[in-house]
Amino acid sequence: MANLALKRTKPQPDIPDVWIPLEPTEGRRAQKLARSGAITRVAAGVYVNAVDPEKRASDELGPVALLTRRHWQFILGHIAPGAVISHLSAISSGITPGNEITLSHPTRFNTKVRLPGVTAVFLPGPGPLPGDFPLGTSGLYWSSRPRQLLENLGRVLKANPRTTGRAGVEEKLIEILNASGERALNAIRDEARALTDPLGAQDRFETLNQIIGALLGTYAKGSLVTRHGALVASGTPADKERLGRFTILADALRATPLPDLNDVAATDPSRTHFAFLESYFSNFVEGTRFSIKEAEEIALHNKIVQNRPKDSHDIQAVFQMILDSRYRAVLPTAVDILDGLRERHRQMLENRPEVSPGEFKTEVNFAGTTRFTEPAFVRGTLLEGVKLANSVPEGLPRAIYWAFLVSEIHPFSDGNGRLSRLLMNAELSRCGKCRIIIPTLFHDEYVDAQRALSRGDNPAPMIAALGYIAKWGTAFNYGNLEEVIDVMQRANSFQEDRREFKLLMPEQLARN
Incomplete structure (x- = not known):
């Protein structure tokens, strides 16, 4: 048996x-x-x-x-196409603490679909409205932030809540204010006003308007119901510890000689092949794992893997941004750094509404024991940190600075590693230098080098690591994709255990 x-x-x-x-x-x-x-x-x-x-x-x-x-999104998209992830699920990133998924549907409501491990609860509400995100090809939508807030101002059930109520909405608005500033709250208010009639939410909009007004100081503070609401203050405070670390790195980059490596893949087909490999490795090390052949079909032949549409779009989005003239060789200026990063993040993760594409994080994030910049300090730290970038020599030194700036602040809830590498390489392309590929086998070494600076204020390992891997990437011929993949495989690029394998240069292969 x-x-x-x-x-x-x-x-x-x-x-x-x-x-x-x-x-x-x-x-x-x-x-x-x-x-x-x-x-x-x-x-x-x-x-x-x-x-x-x-x-x-x-x-x-x-x-x-x-x-x-x-795979709940794929399953529910088949069961109830056109439904909108809403209410508590939309504001809490999917499955609620009660193991439910709350959805709105114009005709199928006041019903439940019990699945193994989770229950879908259908609530009355319209289908997708302006601002709601399609969830890839699943057939579902994710409600926009203004819709989430209006719907969560509904009645809170004690036994099994499906909304956060006023206190939860207020806390979310405070997080948004700290992360994205007053303009974000004003935009939410304007967009929510346009949704009032479709949602039948006039009373709830008045409540939302009152909370936002209180947070912005246009209404009496007595309108707020949470302790955080009463204490909230405007401004753009910065993470002084990290600004000191950026200064340490900038000083070291100005003093350290680094290779000047011209672009070996400036024209097609090499340019496209390099972009594909850059996207593949950048996504793979972040957990979006496909075989190299599957990824090639996705990026170069627009073939979406049916059961992994969002992962497929991640590969495509990074690949397309690498080739897009708006991003390939363009960096945000000091005055538009906030909008510039948000735009790139939105473009990169537009098919993942659950991670709030284009919106700065509202909760602190971690990597192991490293605690990244607090949400309230993100904007100020970016604004101050980017001012140092122009004091670093162009090309590889400044590219290293950009990579660390974004990675160290971790301004978004997801996608920070990929975004940091896109900005690093944008600086290199801007100067006509070869972009950097960080292969799988080298990723842990790269992370260890970042950690030495993050935890010990030692910039030398990171400068050395990126200097080496930049030179490594120029040693391949990208004219034939099948051939360069074969050489990279033999160079151990796709391996993961650096205790067992060593990353090789192409010229070393004949001797191994």
Whole structure:
């Protein structure tokens, strides 16, 4: 019996994680596999390529629930196309503490769909409105920030809340004010006003308007209900510790000789092949993992992987930004650094509304024990930090400064590593120098070098690491994509364990 249970829990090799058969023959095969215990039916016409073991703890999520929760957007997009992630789910990034997903739908509401590990709760509300984000190709939408706030001003249920209520909305507005300034609150108010009629939210808009007015000082402070609201103050404070660290790096970059490496992939097809590899590695080390062949189909042939549409769009977005003349060789100036970063972040992650593309973070983020800049200090630290950039020599020195500036502040909830590398390489392209590829095997060394500066105020390892890898990238011929991938594979670029493998230069391959 134990052997049977073990066999039944193995995924089927030719079936995706979530399978929604479209043809009758596929449907009959899926039903047969489900009856045999090879896969699991989780909803009408929806199957997951997993089976729960016969014995597991009652409070433990099994493989079926874990797979369902991972792909809930794809599943619910099939069940209720056109539904909008709304209310508590929209403001809390998806699955709520009560293991629910709240959605609005104009005709399908006051109902629940129970799936393994999560329950979809459909609430009355219109379909997608102006400002709502399509969730890739799932068929779902994510409500805009103004809509989220208006909907969360609804009644709070004590037993199983599906809105945050006034206190939660006020806290969110304070986070937005600290992260993005007064202009962001005024924009939210203007956009919310236009949604009042479609949402039937006149009373809720008046409440929202009152809270925003109080936070901006145009209404009495007594309008606020939270302690943070009463204490909020305007301004752009900066992270003094990090500004000191930026000065240390800038001083070191002015004093350290670095290679001057002309662009070896300035014209097509080399330019496009380099851009693809840059995007592939930059996404891979951040967890967006495809085989190199899959990524090639996505970036160069616009082939979206059905069960991973957002990951596919991540590959495409970075690739397209590398080639886009608006971003490839252009950096934000000191006066437009805030809008410039937000624009690039929005462009890069426009298919991931759950990470608030184009909006500075509202919660502090971490990497291990490193605590990045507090949300309230992001704007001020960027404004002051970018002023130092022009004091650093152009080309590779200034590119290193840009990479560390964005990475060290971590101004967004997600995508900071990719954004830092895009800005680093924009400086190099601006000067006609070769862009930098950070291969998988080198990524840990790069992170360790950053950590030496972040935690020990030692800039030497980071300068040395980027100086070396910049030279490494110029040693390849990017004219033939298949050939350069083969050489990079033999150079161990795609490996992950630097204790077992060493990153090689192409000329070393003949000797190894």
